Amino acid sequence: MPLKVLIVGAGICGPAMALLLRRTDPENSVTVVERYPGIRHNGLQIDLRSWGVPLMKRLGLMDVVREKVVHEAGFAFVDGKGKRHGVFGTSGTDSGAQSFTSEFEIMRGDLAQLLYEASLKDPQTGVMDPQPTPEQIDAEAENKPGVRYRFGITPKTLVQDDDGVDVTFSDGTERRYDLVIGADGQWSRTRRMLFGEEAGLAMLKRLNMYTAYYTIPQQPSDGEHALYYHAGAGRGAALRAAHPPRTQVYLVVRTASDEVRRGVERQSAAAQMDTFGKVFAGCGWQTERFLDGMRKATDFYADSIGQVKAPHVARGRVALLGDAGYCAAPITGMGTTVSLIGAWTLAGELARHKGDVKTALEAYDVNVRPYVDEAQKLPPGSPWMMTLQSSWGIRLLHFIASLVTFFKIDKILFAIVPENKGGLALPEYPEMGIPAAP
Numbered sequence: 475m476p477l478k479v480l481i482v483g484a485g486i487c488g489p490a491m492a493l494l495l496r497r498t499d500p501e502n503s504v505t506v507v508e509r510y511p512g513i514r515h516n517g518l519q520i521d522l523r524s525w526g527v528p529l530m531k532r533l534g535l536m537d538v539v540r541e542k543v544v545h546e547a548g549f550a551f552v553d554g555k556g557k558r559h560g561v562f563g564t565s566g567t568d569s570g571a572q573s574f575t576s577e578f579e580i581m582r583g584d585l586a587q588l589l590y591e592a593s594l595k596d597p598q599t600g601v602m603d604p605q606p607t608p609e610q611i612d613a614e615a616e617n618k619p620g621v622r623y624r625f626g627i628t629p630k631t632l633v634q635d636d637d638g639v640d641v642t643f644s645d646g647t648e649r650r651y652d653l654v655i656g657a658d659g660q661w662s663r664t665r666r667m668l669f670g671e672e673a674g675l676a677m678l679k680r681l682n683m684y685t686a687y688y689t690i691p692q693q694p695s696d697g698e699h700a701l702y703y704h705a706g707a708g709r710g711a712a713l714r715a716a717h718p719p720r721t722q723v724y725l726v727v728r729t730a731s732d733e734v735r736r737g738v739e740r741q742s743a744a745a746q747m748d749t750f751g752k753v754f755a756g757c758g759w760q761t762e763r764f765l766d767g768m769r770k771a772t773d774f775y776a777d778s779i780g781q782v783k784a785p786h787v788a789r790g791r792v793a794l795l796g797d798a799g800y801c802a803a804p805i806t807g808m809g810t811t812v813s814l815i816g817a818w819t820l821a822g823e824l825a826r827h828k829g830d831v832k833t834a835l836e837a838y839d840v841n842v843r844p845y846v847d848e849a850q851k852l853p854p855g856s857p858w859m860m861t862l863q864s865s866w867g868i869r870l871l872h873f874i875a876s877l878v879t880f881f882k883i884d885k886i887l888f889a890i891v892p893e894n895k896g897g898l899a900l901p902e903y904p905e906m907g908i909p910a911a912p
């Protein structure tokens with residue numbers, strides 16, 4: 475039985491979910507609402523790892539991903555004079571296995587755009603649907619099969635009963651759906667509406683870390699390796715230059731300071747820039763260049779780093795997907811992958827339990843959990859290793875990194891790390907009708 479579905483959030487897993495709902499039943503009617511006026515292209519390199527690689531192959535999107543992959547040579551620590559300490563390579567396995575630089579690094583904006591476009595393609599013809607104007611997406615249009623996006627709006631209220639969910643939107647419109655999926659990021663309003671404002675917010679477990687992501691004009695000396703500088707006092711700055719003509723900049727700080735938290739969380743970009751400007755003032759290496767570039771950047775994005783630990787990711791006819799339900803935190807490198815696995819699992823359960831939305835959501839809640847648990851494991855040494863406090867700690871890390879790479883211990887470690895995290899494989903749902911990739 476085809477479903478009428480609302481997806482909140484057109485980031486990464488929102489469009490992926492729309493695509494899967496369309497592939498599994500072309501009669502499904504899917505509306506995606508996004509509070510921004512269009513697809514957001516900010517964000518820097520994100521990783522497709524582990525189960526994310528077979529999933530994208532399965533969806534036939536790997537060729538498009540490969541065209542967009544950022545070919546980074548590896549990763550090195552640098553000191554204040556720019557001297558490298560330990561140079562780590564990529565895993566080079568074509569499988570999604572772990573290393574500092576994943577084999578499938580892609581700019582977040584490129585991934586968001588390609589998933590958005592794929593969701594709008596007719597599964598039979600591969601031709602993209604013309605997108606209707608906002609006025610054309612009236613209540614009647616939302617009953618029709620296919621995928622459509624409504625930008626610049628957000629749900630205000632959700633009221634569910636046994637048969638559906640009534641939603642009122644910020645533009646005053648009201649609609650009823652069989653199912654609502656919150657794919658609206660780590661601060662998810664859907665989660666807060668589902669569990670209550672305070673409880674929903676408290677599910678975001680902060681790591682007292684804050685990151686700014688943006689790009690600056692490239693210089694030839696930036697090279698092809700990601701370079702990471704420990705500035706002490708919990709601060710780190712990195713550049714990644716493998717995606718010309720811009721160099722990507724990351725500023726990271728780990729601090730219990732309330733002032734920093736208040737200056738970053740849910741603030742305007744200008745207020746966040748002020749906060750990072752203060753925290754990184756005069757801290758060496760290329761940080762003056764980075765701060766100067768930050769003020770001119772048009773793609774600046776910053777947020778606090780945390781993990782979402784929700785007791786359940788579905789209630790009745792409302793489900794949470796990706797960061798909204800189980801943000802893994804960028805430091806795991808698994809956030810994008812687990813959000814895609816979530817979409818695959820939810821679409822699989824909906825296909826399996828045809829029309830029985832509540833049973834499908836209960837099964838999703840249980841079956842996505844092992845992937846979430848695995849993805850949320852923090853890598854050894856994190857988060858403190860990237861945000862060391864003292865100069866002797868930094869020197870010790872540089873010494874160990876140099877030894878590890880000199881004796882090629884990193885290569886041995888990459889070789890023995892399992893490709894599918896936790897021994898888990900992509901879950902199989904023959905009911906979806908999406909065959910294994912050749």
Ligand SMILES: Cc1cc2nc3c(=O)[nH]c(=O)nc-3n(C[C@H](O)[C@H](O)[C@H](O)COP(=O)(O)OP(=O)(O)OC[C@H]3O[C@@H](n4cnc5c(N)ncnc54)[C@H](O)[C@@H]3O)c2cc1C
Pocket residue numbers: 482483484485486487488507508509510514515516517518519520582627628629657658659660662663664687775795796797798804809810813
């Ligand atoms: C602009 C941006 C840049 C990012 N950059 C990086 C990065 O450089 N590195 C990294 O590791 N991770 C980054 N992330 C996070 C990363 O995209 C996710 O951790 C991961 O890919 C899972 O994606 P998601 O779809 O669950 O959430 P997200 O990618 O966060 O997408 C959520 C979407 O929901 C929308 N939204 C939020 N609230 C509402 C609402 N109330 N109504 C409607 N829509 C709403 C947001 O605007 C966004 O488009 C970024 C996220 C965003 C939004």
